[in-house]
Ligand SMILES: *[C@@H]1O[C@H](CO)[C@@H](O)[C@H](O)[C@H]1NC(C)=O
Ligand SMILES: *[C@@H]1O[C@H](CO)[C@@H](O)[C@H](O)[C@H]1NC(C)=O
């Protein structure tokens with residue numbers, strides 16, 4: 001007998017029972033990990049709920065958690081038919097709502113969600129359709145119980161939280177409601193998930209630490225069901241029987257859990273003893289057929305990658321080096337010839353390995369197999385003790401579907417209006433507003449001591465009589481609590497009264513609505529003197545609100561430039577957050593490129609728009625005492641006025657750049673997918689070059705007239721940066737450009753443009769040009785378009801006079817920009833006057849001496865930018 005055959009489930013279970021208390025003690029001793037953040041919420045409950053030995057506290061009573069709703073949430077409870085106590089109560093939302101958890105220790109956290117559609121007289125929760133997102137991660141997209149045959153839904157995610165709070169938003173879709181029964185947010189030991197794994201077949205895979213993971217399957221192979229009581233990290237380990245491809249291929253084995261010898265680096269947090277002490281081995285190893293194996297089959301979504309963790313522990317061998325077997329994922333070999341005893345020099349030592357794989361050949365199944373290795377003919381056996389399969393978030397930060405969290409948040413602008421100004425844009429994730437929270441603290445609101453049956457949530461005076469309700473964290477220790485800056489104390493442009501705003505917008509007349517952004521709604525308005533303005537009214541329910549409101553006012557009031565949308569003033573009366581901007585009649589650049597059926601822009605117009613935007617960004621980077629990084633450069637944030645002059649808008653995410661002695665700013669990644677600098681994304685180090693990258697994406701978008709990310713296209717085309725770069729490298733950009741431009745661009749101009757975009761999209765920030773260089777090159781492309789004839793021998797696109805630019809533009813630049821901030825209006829006008837004067841002399845130099853006008857122009861630019 002080489003191993004213990006199954007002695008019957010009954011006796012196994014009986015022995016487990018006997019072992020149970022010993023094991024529990026042992027594991028408790030080894031379980032040194034105490035989660036720093038540990039929230040267990042029973043939503044809508046009025047009393048503590050005990051479930052699997054843990055206490056779930058009513059969501060209204062837990063400190064350091066706040067719930068932001070529009071005030072229409074209702075609770076529902078039932079004692080009867082719920083599958084377990086935590087499902088006995090729930091909270092229903094008919095508008096988007098979110099819970100915000102204070103996070104004391106950044107890093108991975110479990111986010112566990114419990115849903116069960118209790119019967120309710122008002123709402124049919126079974127057909128309710130809802131979406132759940134966090135800051136930047138889609139967890140559930142349009143789920144409804146009526147389309148699934150589940151009676152309840154339990155979801156477990158592992159999210160790396162990098163800020164000091166985690167917001168979980170519940171968004172009803174299809175005019176229905178959303179609801180939730182229970183939420184857990186619990187710290188996970190940092191060592192649990194590594195950044196790297198082996199991709200199948202055989203390639204290193206890294207970058208896992210920033211991804212979201214969703215537990216799809218977690219099996220205690222060959223062993224019993226383990227509940228949160230049996231696992232120091234509160235995990236559930238299922239039995240594996242129902243996933244076995246052929247039942248008879250596997251035989252359960254087990255040993256006394258105390259014989260499991262954890263080596264260094266593997267602990268009960270990796271997997272409990274009860275996982276390593278049970279396993280499946282081959283049902284009838286006495287065969288010579290090498291394709292004989294034990295296979296587990298899982299259904300998965302083929303559009304995602306999965307992280308697989310296989311747990312092994314040789315509990316069957318009697319001697320070292322007697323068990324040698326292969327591990328397969330799908331039909332690929334994952335480990336060829338695994339000898340567990342040689343890895344640690346001992347038996348009964350836990351070992352695990354991580355793999356990344358997708359489904360089998362695009363099907364909706366993923367298989368894991370273990371089988372004999374041909375080198376070990378006299379012992380055809382194989383073993384597997386535990387298996388975890390976690391879905392990895394995709395490129396847009398989703399674990400369900402191809403939409404990013406931003407797309408799904410209820411801030412997607414309606415593009416119905418033709419002249420559409422989206423000053424709020426789709427900017428910014430729902431970032432927990434630290435500042436807002438800090439200001440709540442300033443208002444010192446104490447939690448009501450009334451009974452839980454009265455309203456446990458207090459309305460906050462900050463938003464007057466709006467519907468926002470919230471609860472103040474009593475234990476929170478946020479930094480910056482004392483930093484409640486009064487807006488009025490700083491000099492920030494004209495202060496409007498609310499009455500003036502009401503008049504200007506005709507009481508926020510919906511017919512004047514220009515767009516809806518994350519921050520709130522944008523209306524067209526007319527001031528008393530007839531000036532047209534865009535009025536952005538902050539939605540007090542927007543978490544993005546206060547911080548970005550402040551950032552935007554502070555940034556914009558410091559900046560005046562012809563190519564930046566200017567802030568005329570603001571209104572913070574009656575807790576309103578209203579910004580008044582100059583009116584941009586032609587709306588966002590994007591709608592002139594695609595999607596809105598507007599007439600296509602000519603190549604020259606496009607170049608001029610890009611040049612304008614480049615000037616705006618160049619000014620941001622160099623024009624103020626401290627450089628400013630926009631962080632959200634994209635075609636919806638470049639607005640066009642009535643004469644198609646481009647201006648950069650939306651400074652809600654802007655950051656001041658590195659101080660002189662630093663090279664970058666470290667920050668949590670924000671911005672828009674498709675435009676994000678890969679280097680910034682990887683290293684979280686923000687430099688001006690991140691804006692240059694995003695601008696490169698804009699250039700490609702302008703040329704190709706398609707979105708930066710288009711998930712419906714074939715995989716290689718989804719991301720415009722990759723797709724256009726592949727054509728640019730072949731020198732065949734014209735193959736993918738906007739059909740409306742075909743035959744209408746001077747190829748030399750296109751070549752220059754393509755090279756410029758290519759440089760902006762360089763993988764490394766240091767290889768990207770500065771915004772000043774980009775501006776130079778675009779101006780050159782415009783010159784080439786205007787002046788050069790086809791095939792002009794003088795024209796050589798690599799000839800961009802770098803010497804002059806670097807030696808002369810840059811130094812002059814700095815000295816001039818110091819003057820800039822004071823009164824830029826005149827300089828802008830001067831620039832125009834000067835450039836047009838130069839141009840009037842240089843009209844049509846017929847390409848002979850392109851360089852001459854260019855030199856002249858350089859000095860003009862130096863003089864006025
Ligand atoms: C509920 O549980 C919390 C935490 O375990 C405890 O502090 C609180 O006293 C409990 N409340 C009641 C009513 O039992
Ligand atoms: C769930 O329902 C679908 C049809 O809606 C059916 O094809 C499937 O087999 C069901 N799954 C289970 C596990 O019952």
Ligand SMILES: *[C@@H]1O[C@H](CO)[C@@H](O)[C@H](O)[C@H]1NC(C)=O
Nearest residue numbers: 129141142173174401403408
């Ligand atoms: C979700 O469902 C709603 C209504 O059924 C639909 O309009 C919307 O497009 C869906 N969203 C996604 C991202 O599938």
Ligand SMILES: *[C@@H]1O[C@H](CO)[C@@H](O)[C@H](O)[C@H]1NC(C)=O
Nearest residue numbers: 127128129144173174175176
């Ligand atoms: C949307 O809701 C209506 C009723 O509210 C329902 O008839 C319809 O089937 C739902 N659509 C989807 C896609 O769930």
Ligand SMILES: *[C@@H]1O[C@H](CO)[C@@H](O)[C@H](O)[C@H]1NC(C)=O
Nearest residue numbers: 107108160162190193209210
């Ligand atoms: C979480 O992400 C940050 C980068 O955003 C990384 O430095 C850190 O190691 C990650 N933590 C874990 C536990 O993966």
Ligand SMILES: *[C@@H]1O[C@H](CO)[C@@H](O)[C@H](O)[C@H]1NC(C)=O
Nearest residue numbers: 016020224225227229230274
């Ligand atoms: C899991 O823990 C519970 C409670 O401590 C115990 O009753 C059960 O037997 C344990 N399960 C196993 C397999 O040990």
Ligand SMILES: *[C@@H]1O[C@H](CO)[C@@H](O)[C@H](O)[C@H]1NC(C)=O
Nearest residue numbers: 239240241242244246247248
């Ligand atoms: C395989 O075994 C499991 C229990 O281990 C059982 O539930 C399942 O029905 C069996 N399947 C077949 C096809 O016998």
Ligand SMILES: *[C@@H]1O[C@H](CO)[C@@H](O)[C@H](O)[C@H]1NC(C)=O
Nearest residue numbers: 001002003284285286287288
């Ligand atoms: C394995 O098979 C051989 C012949 O097929 C047989 O003689 C031997 O007894 C078998 N061994 C076991 C352990 O069943």
Ligand SMILES: *[C@@H]1O[C@H](CO)[C@@H](O)[C@H](O)[C@H]1NC(C)=O
Nearest residue numbers: 291292293295328331369371
């Ligand atoms: C595992 O066995 C099945 C038959 O049970 C076979 O179809 C499959 O190819 C085998 N897998 C490998 C990786 O050998």
Ligand SMILES: *[C@@H]1O[C@H](CO)[C@@H](O)[C@H](O)[C@H]1NC(C)=O
Nearest residue numbers: 199200201356357358361362
């Ligand atoms: C995903 O599947 C495709 C084809 O189905 C394959 O080419 C690719 O290598 C797979 N990726 C990984 C990481 O397994």
Ligand SMILES: *[C@@H]1O[C@H](CO)[C@@H](O)[C@H](O)[C@H]1NC(C)=O
Nearest residue numbers: 792793794795796797798799
């Ligand atoms: C353009 O200049 C580069 C280097 O300056 C040179 O190698 C190339 O041959 C030139 N091309 C033309 C068409 O003159």
